[in-house]
Amino acid sequence: MDVDAEEGTLLKFAPFQSTVDEGFWHRLSSLKLNKLRLDESPMPITGFLAPCSHKQVPSRLTLLAESLPSEDQKQSSSLPATLNQGNRNRCPVPGILYNTNTLEGFNAIDRVSLLETEAKKIWDDIHNGKVEESSSVLLRFMVISFAELKNWSFCYWFAFPALMLDPAARVVSLRSASQCLSLEQAESLSSACNEWQNLNLDVTAGVLFFLVCIASDSRVTLRHLADWEACMDDGQKVLFGFYDPCNVPYPGWPLRNYLAYICIRWGLEKVHFLCYRETRGFADLGFSLIGEASISVSPEWKTRDCTPKAVGWEVNKGNAKPNFISLAKAMDPTSLAISSA
Amino acid sequence: MVLKQKIHEAFKGAVESITSHRTVSAFKEKGVLSVNEFIIAGDNLVSKCPTWSWESGEPNKRKPYLPADKQFLITRNVPCLRRAASVEEEYEAAGGEVLLDNEDNDGWLATHGKPRESKSDDNENLPSMDTLEISKKNTKKNTIQSIPSYFGGEDEDNIPEMDELEDVDNLIETDPATLETPYLVAHEPDDDNILRTRTYDVSITYDKYYQTPRIWLTGYDESRMLLESKRVLEDVSQDHAHKTVTVEDHPHLSGKHASIHPCRHGAVMKNLIDVLMSRGGEPEVDKYLFLFLKFIASVIPTIEYDYTMDFDLGSSSS
Incomplete structure (x- = not known):
């Protein structure tokens, strides 16, 4: 892994x-x-x-x-x-x-x-x-x-x-989420993810992709993509999370367009992401992945006409x-x- | 056999249409569930095992005595790594637990804890599947034959000719950032060394006539194509494959699906409940489906659907 x-x-x-x-x-x-x-x-x-x-x-x-x-x-x-x-x-x-x-x-x-x-x-x-x-x-x-x-x-x-x-994203690191987080962070993330599943049952929009905000006291909250700027202002560590359908130690397909979105919308060149996976319907951080990707696309790529x-x-x-x-x-x-x- | 089944279905349908559904609880006395109890037990299953969910099914098949959004329970995309027959053989040959020989060697036990557990650990206390009055004659592999795939194989001739591909630049095959899927498996039907990951959609409906839950199976092969019902039988314990499992119209979905016939479900559940009560436990009706699924695991031992591993049926007093 x-x-x-x-x-x-x-x-x-x-x-x-x-x-x-x-x-x-x-x-x-x-x-x-x-x-x-x-x-x-x-x-x-x-x-x-x-x-x-x-x-x-x-x-x-x-x-x-x-x-x-x-x-x-x-x-x-x-x-x-x-x-x-x-x-x-x-x-x-x-x-x-x-x-x-x-x-x-x-x-x-x-x-x-x-x-x-x-x-x-x-x-x-x-x-x-x-x-x-x-x-x-x-x-x-x-x-x-x-x-x-x-x-x-x-x-x-x-x-x-x-x-x-263009050019394609490169991987800086990619490993099991439980290896990347402290015990407190992992516990807080698990319960935040399980809660997120239930919280969003009535709102179908915005569930599949979300922000993982890790505060300095290890408390983890999940937020909607639209809150990105607010999260940055709070000075929290932010991971771009998504529901990952994939079962192998590589990110699943949804990350591709997600990276394009992050790169265009927020202009990031280093992206920390969470591939969220479950076991028996509950968060499994040993199975989930946390990674860092580096993106350096040509400037033309980001223009809307391209x-x-x-x-x-x-x-x-x-x-x-x-x-x-x-x-x-x-x-x-x-x-x-x-x-x- | 088929005619008999049809006549029985017609009879059952007629009885169901004129009788009202059960409203008085007979869960402890007869091992059966009222409609309300089915909903209570289903709600509890969904909350403890979130891979299960309630669904409404085809609108024209909706049963008026069940809420529109809680017609039946389903869990989709459940892995089934091995054929039930091969597990039974290896289990017998090794006289117990068997390590599955997948490449990762990550120690999957063929017993998978659940189905065999109930036979080995609790053998003295829990009623065995013999209560289903099924003889053990057909346990051998000869009941399993390799049948050409329902949708491939013999039908191969009917596949229309496709134009050869001239445009390849839009295919993920040629894209360096696309992971080559390492989990594609070969398709030799008779090579037992190949790990064949089938998947199943398992659903639980309420059978008004027998007043018990009823299990339905929809199988998909390694390339995610529908499995013919005959091949679904390979994943049913050979004690049951040709006896308690029938292929019928699903009460809420399109098409014909394999189902475990519920005629003895009430009696088996009653036995299990009696055993629990004799141990001083007080069975609770919301746990009915956990006990039911544990019992069903002995019929479909290799289909790895979820039910809580360490449930305690009812509050044990001692």
């Missing part, structure tokens, strides 16, 4: 992983048949995320039936918004779905420019202050798909756009290709008719 020896090496980020619940495809199919029909316009969807809570597997960005609007507009406007609240295991992340009518259309999608478009939205949200209102826009994602409803099969590909710092390069198409089974799923057995009308009889 100690990367101190390799001081100055490139900071690497573990990519996001996606999973799609069966319910998502069921709802997409019925939306397509009954409402969207041949409409190919991009559709806003919601992904769900939680900090890593099992050491053996990373957390994943999950699509559920609730990721899509309900067919019945009346229900969609009132219910999901309220029912998604208060679920700490389902932090909402904004995404967009490009569902094409044909396989040819799917193959013809210009993935490079689509990724650029989404990355530009993140870039703009950093510049216009939207991140402070709702930090989850830093995790904006995209799915392209083709639903073959004749045989209930689906082609899909996720992208998690990440702005590329459109930085982005990466992020998901690698599936080690290859750059879309995922394919067939739900014929689950969606076959004959078997469905029998089971619903």
